[in-house]
Structure formats: structure tokens, C-alpha cells
Amino acid sequence: MKTYVIALVIAIVCIFIGLRRNSGSKEDKKKCAPLPEKITHGEITCTDVNMEGSTCKFQCTKGNFHLHPSSSSESTCLQSGKWSNPIPCCAETCPPFLPLDMAILVHRNNYDDFDAINAEAADLLPRLKMGEGGLHYARMYFSGKIHDPHILFKDSVKMTSEEVLHKVTHELNFDNTEDGRVNIGAALRYVKDNVFVGEEDRPDVPNVLFVSTDANSDDDVAAPAKDLRDAGVLINAVFYESEGVVPDDQMLLDITGNSQLITKRAKNHPISYYQKLNEEFLKYSCYATCKNYT
Structure with a gap:
């Protein structure tokens, strides 16, 4: 009888220790950040x-x-x-559905590039749906200031891709201001105050800005660019090299905050070159449809 009692006590102790160990192992488990429901x-x-x-x-x-x-x-x-x-x-399938809030700032001293710029837009825009579930698009030309007319998100969401393309190629003003200045900083401030605002700027899709220029800026770009980046805007800088103009590398870095977002392009590329760039843009952008994958 005594042996039986001792064995029973040992068994109970072992069970208790086992339970403690099992409960302890669960407590020792790591936790990941909670996921939404x-x-x-x-x-x-x-x-x-x-x-x-x-x-x-x-x-x-x-x-x-x-x-x-x-x-x-x-x-x-x-x-x-x-x-x-x-x-x-x-x-939804991308393309044509590319949920992206995309703005483009364009300056050119060399007007000969205008046909190439239009050809690039003509290749890309018809492939994409505007508005709900698709692209919100803004496009502005600038020199000393933003030129009129221009396209903002509130315009593009009411238009088809074909209508946006027609406005880009037939209505947007490409004339530089008489003072000859290139104020990229002022253009960036305009974008922050007038483009990535309002209900057309969707909080659940990436905000992307392309700054396309063939000249260095006459005003400061660092502060307004940082304000945009701090607000969650991914800024790409594209410098089109022209004769006698040396791109200011520090300016480009001040705009993007990341050297990998800077592109320098030689002038007089064939249309096929721009078509290839569009393919690369769609490949990356469609992959980055979710903010988690930008």
C-alpha cells in the first residue's frame, strides 16, 4: 500500500511538471504584430x-x-x-488596372524633345484605366512656375485614358516663362499643395512623382522635396542630358533622397527606347500595386 501511494504521488508530480512545461512553452512563444481582421x-x-x-x-x-x-x-x-x-x-489585373496616384512634372529647354514626350505618353496611357480601381494622373509643365493648362487628379478621374492623352498631346502648354528660370523647388511646392490633396488622393495606394527636366534648378529643391517624401510621396528624377548642360548630382539627390531613383538619359533616343521604358515602368508598378511591395 505504501509503495502504491508513493507511485501515485510520483505520477501526480510528473503530470504537474508536464503541465507546467507545456504551459510554459506556450508562454515562451513569440508574438508577431497583430494582423487586421x-x-x-x-x-x-x-x-x-x-x-x-x-x-x-x-x-x-x-x-x-x-x-x-x-x-x-x-x-x-x-x-x-x-x-x-x-x-x-x-x-484587378494590371494593366489596365493600376491603382496608383501618379504626378509628372516636366521641364524642357530643348523643345525638340516634345514629340518624344508625347510618344511616350501615347504608348503608356491607352493601356491604363483612369479613375476608380485605376490610375489617378496629374501632368504639369513648368519653368519659372507651373504652366496653364494642366491635368490634376480631379480632372483625370472624370476622363477616359484617350481623353487624358488628347489633353496631354494637344492642350498642355510647353512655353517657358520670360525670365528663363527653372524653379523645380516651386514646382514641387505646387505639387504638395495642389496635387496630392483632396479625396482624389487615395490613402491606400502609392503616391509617385516623376520630375523630368533637362536643366538644373534655379531655386532650392531640398526642403520642398523632403516635405513631399515625408508625406509618403516616392519621387523619381529623370534628367535628359543636353549639350552644354552638366546635371547637378546633388540637386537630383536632394529631390529623390535616393540615388537609385535618379535616371540620366541621353537625348535623341528612338521611340522604341521610350516604349521599353514604359514596359519596365509597368512591370515594376504592377508588382508594387500594394503599398507593402513598393
């Missing part, structure tokens, strides 16, 4: 909420929407406390 046009289901080892699956629930990128259909909470994949979004 759902994604726009989709849902998230997890095996163990945001605990280590939990696997969350993403699924789109609205017709014609699919996970983007398609490779991120699930994510696992790792021992490091991080998810194995960022949250995807549910998006």
Missing part, C-alpha cells in the same frame, strides 16, 4: 492568431479581384517575431 475586398484566416507558428491565409472575396502578388497567399509567424510575408492586397 480583413483586407480590402478580401479576408484573413489564421490558425493561431498572431502567435509563433501561426499561419494566416489570404483570400479575395470580390469578383475579378486576385491576390497581389499571387505568391503571397499565406504568411507564417516566425520565431523572430516577424511574419514570413507582408500582407498582399486584392487587386
Whole structure:
């Protein structure tokens, strides 16, 4: 009887220790940042909420929407406390659907580039849908100031791609101001105050600005560019090299804040060159449809 009691006590102690160990191991599990309960046009289901080892699956629930990128259909909470994949979004096929708020600032001293600029727009814009689920588009020419007329987001959302293209190629003013100045800084401030504002600037899609110029700026670009970047705008600078003009590398870096977002292009490229650039732009931009993948 005594032996039986001792054995029973040992068994109870072992069970208790085992329970403590099991409960302790659960407490020792890492936690990842909590995921939202759902994604726009989709849902998230997890095996163990945001605990280590939990696997969350993403699924789109609205017709014609699919996970983007398609490779991120699930994510696992790792021992490091991080998810194995960022949250995807549910998006329609890109192109023609490119949910992007994109603004373009253009200056040229060399008017001969005008046909090439129009050809680039003529190749890209008809492939994209404007408005809901698609592109919000702004385009402005500038020198000492922003020229009239121009296209802002509030204009493009009411137009088809063909109508936007016609406005770009037939209505936008390319005349430089009489003072001969190139005020990129002033143009950047205009964009911040008049373009990435209002309900047409969607909070859930990337904001991208392209600054295209063949001249260096006569005013300061650093402060207004930083204000835009701090507001979440990704700025690309494209400098078209022309005879007798040496691009100011520090100016370009002040605009973008990142040397990888600076491009220098030689003049007199064939149209096929610009078509290739558009293909590269679409390849990257369609991949970066979700803010998590920009």
C-alpha cells in the first residue's frame, strides 16, 4: 500500500511538471504584430492568431479581384517575431488596372524633345484605366512656375485614358516663362499643395512623382522635396542630358533622397527606347500595386 501511494504521488508530480512545461512553452512563444481582421475586398484566416507558428491565409472575396502578388497567399509567424510575408492586397489585373496616384512634372529647354514626350505618353496611357480601381494622373509643365493648362487628379478621374492623352498631346502648354528660370523647388511646392490633396488622393495606394527636366534648378529643391517624401510621396528624377548642360548630382539627390531613383538619359533616343521604358515602368508598378511591395 505504501509503495502504491508513493507511485501515485510520483505520477501526480510528473503530470504537474508536464503541465507546467507545456504551459510554459506556450508562454515562451513569440508574438508577431497583430494582423487586421480583413483586407480590402478580401479576408484573413489564421490558425493561431498572431502567435509563433501561426499561419494566416489570404483570400479575395470580390469578383475579378486576385491576390497581389499571387505568391503571397499565406504568411507564417516566425520565431523572430516577424511574419514570413507582408500582407498582399486584392487587386484587378494590371494593366489596365493600376491603382496608383501618379504626378509628372516636366521641364524642357530643348523643345525638340516634345514629340518624344508625347510618344511616350501615347504608348503608356491607352493601356491604363483612369479613375476608380485605376490610375489617378496629374501632368504639369513648368519653368519659372507651373504652366496653364494642366491635368490634376480631379480632372483625370472624370476622363477616359484617350481623353487624358488628347489633353496631354494637344492642350498642355510647353512655353517657358520670360525670365528663363527653372524653379523645380516651386514646382514641387505646387505639387504638395495642389496635387496630392483632396479625396482624389487615395490613402491606400502609392503616391509617385516623376520630375523630368533637362536643366538644373534655379531655386532650392531640398526642403520642398523632403516635405513631399515625408508625406509618403516616392519621387523619381529623370534628367535628359543636353549639350552644354552638366546635371547637378546633388540637386537630383536632394529631390529623390535616393540615388537609385535618379535616371540620366541621353537625348535623341528612338521611340522604341521610350516604349521599353514604359514596359519596365509597368512591370515594376504592377508588382508594387500594394503599398507593402513598393
